[in-house]
Amino acid sequence: MALQRRLKPAPVLVALAPALVVLPLGIVLLRDLHGGGVEQIGRFWLAALQPSLDPTLLKHQLAELQITALTALLAWSLSSLAGLLLGVLSSTTICSTLTGRRWPAVVLRRCLAPLRSIHELIWGLLLLQLFGLNGWVAVLAIVLPYSALLARVLADQLDQQELPALIALRCAGVPAVINLFTSLMPPVAAALRDHIGHRLDCALRSALLLGIFGLGGLGTELMLSLQSLRFRELWSGLWLMALLLALMNLVIRRLSARHGLLLLTLALPLVTLLWSHRLNHDLSLPRWIQGAPWPPWAQLRDGLTQAWVETPWLELVGRTLLITVLASGVAIGLPPLLRLIAPDDGPGRMLKAGWLLMRLLPPPLTALLLMLASKPTLAVAALALGLHHSGVMGLVLEDGLERVDGRHQQAMVALGAPRRSAWLFGVLTPASRRYLAYAAYRSDVILRDTAVVGLVGGAGLGWQLMEALSSFHWPQVGWLILVYAVLTLLGELASEQLQERA
């Protein structure tokens, strides 16, 4: 019997294997490394210790920070509410229990996929075309992909639950709605709460990134400081952002322990609307801006055909996938690898501080810093993206490790196992499954994020999209978004397949 079972790699190996990409990346970087940018890089890190404390600057940045926070909070609460609703509607279990049919849920699920396959930044730049510089543009840009993503996570959670309780209660004649609440909601609730809490952190970083690309808030200030290499001013903003992130995480932790998360999401829209009023931030109802009329069909068709023909798809898609794979490798593999090298608590805390820092630095900034030290290659783009997301993954890992019951490790150590092996099998292994489930979502995000590291020598679809947007070349923008969406969906299908087999 045992021989007939297929060999499966242990989750812990799957978690560590991606770190293999660090090797080729490291070789390329070492080859291209140069000392010419040391001075600037040194200036950057020194500036972290002595950020500008100019009162007018700080006042200004604080006001902008509030706009970023407001945008993020509003987007987070709306996307949580919409995501919960859509998630319930797109769960096949719920749908078939209530109506006896599966297909409405499946259809809804597929319809939501394009929404989440487009990066919030691209949503932002597209909505900007339709509504102008209105506060809702940034909010909606986050709400659209985030609610679709939450819907997917929730539906996945609901549909993956074991069903005996549901069936038993149904056989006992319990009404469908009550049955669903009793048998499905409790096991899903905890995971969902974690996810919603984590999304606030993501929303804050998204709001910052939207600002970087021109949609207001602290990001705009940071980008202007970065472009003019005013690192001290840049760090004032980054530290403010770090404080905000820390504060929000604290609040979320407190609230989710006391079941206050849902209340917060309900109350936030009202509070933020008033808040925007005080900040003089335009959150009035967005008005549809009449653009140029649509060209006649024949012209549109010619434009689309020409744009399709003149774009080197193979090269662009190839480069994008390569960056995604390399960056995902770094993001997923680096945290467990470094933690394995230093399994003790002391270095662990230092690593955690490192992850917090990585997550704080927006990818365009990381890319510029790396570019000052290395020749512009695809490896630099991948590493910049990978390092930013390794910050996110590192924190997910730490969070997972904290939840692991230490008794296995203690037992192994007591039996004479080396400390590192005991940690690997006693702590990391049990935490791996949750970590990997999260990693699958993260690689989707990384694929979409390739849009933000265009900086490095015309790297892939993301760069092409930025170029097309800045040339207002709409036919090409349309194709690029479509290709992005298809790639994301294929990626999702692949990761679903892998998860089913695992």
Place this chain on the structure above:
Amino acid sequence: MPGRQRPVVMATGLTTGLAFAMSLAGCSGAPSTNDPVLKIGAIPDQNPEKLNRLYGSLSDELSESLDVDVRYVPVSNYAAAVSAFRSGSLDLVWFGGLTGVQARLQTPGARVLAQRDIDAKFTSVFIANGASGLRPITSADQLVQLKGRRLAFGSESSTSGRLMPQYFLGENGVTMGDLAGGGPGFSGSHDATIAVVQSGTYEVGALNEQVWRSNVDEGRVDPSKVAVIWRTPPYVDYHWVARPDLDERFGEGFTDRVQKALLSLTPSTERGALVLDLFGAESFIPAQNEDYNKIEAVGRQLGKVR
């Protein structure tokens, strides 16, 4: 059980009460003024501190001379500035050559009002890292030396940091595919171009000569590592563009008044001197839409204007 439920009940009550109070306060605090506000903006090519000082002073100046409320809206992205202008989120914008053309094409009726004295004959410089072995170029046809080199532009929509340098390269037989890596890199800004060339990451870079000079004057450039190898022929660049509906919203003849206010800025007043100094100009001079026809043609040729 009641013990566990109490905090939830309290929280619900508090939230509802708070929300009510807020919505009431929100209603009474609605904006009372309906006076139109002139929203000015600029493409991002300066540091934020300077932009805020610059546009703060200019807003005050315009507000005084035009007798309307003026607000400066910062934008950090060239394409976003163009879209914001088209959608009416910005009324009067300091555009670069290319972005101004893009904005006017998308906003029929928009008018070029003025440029700086230096904009009529603006230039870009090509700078090279000392270790690249590139020598100063005496005639444009020597630009072929740049084939196979790592070259950095600034922002993808910059006239002086990308469009015109790329145009002059093309005129002299260097296509983007001839560069190392199959294409140029984009540092994102003029200052960043200096940094990436000085560090040696890129061998050559092209940027706005005005920004280059101010960096040299402020001692932010290491002359032992990076030097100018070529200056482009002159072309027209930055300019003020006004939306077509200003007269309609602010009264007959308002656009002309804005133009006059800009042109009459002089170094003889304290604020005028500050604004002109921050703009790096002696004065503003009149400009028309037609002055930018050449830029539009180049933009079309390079696919940046559709």
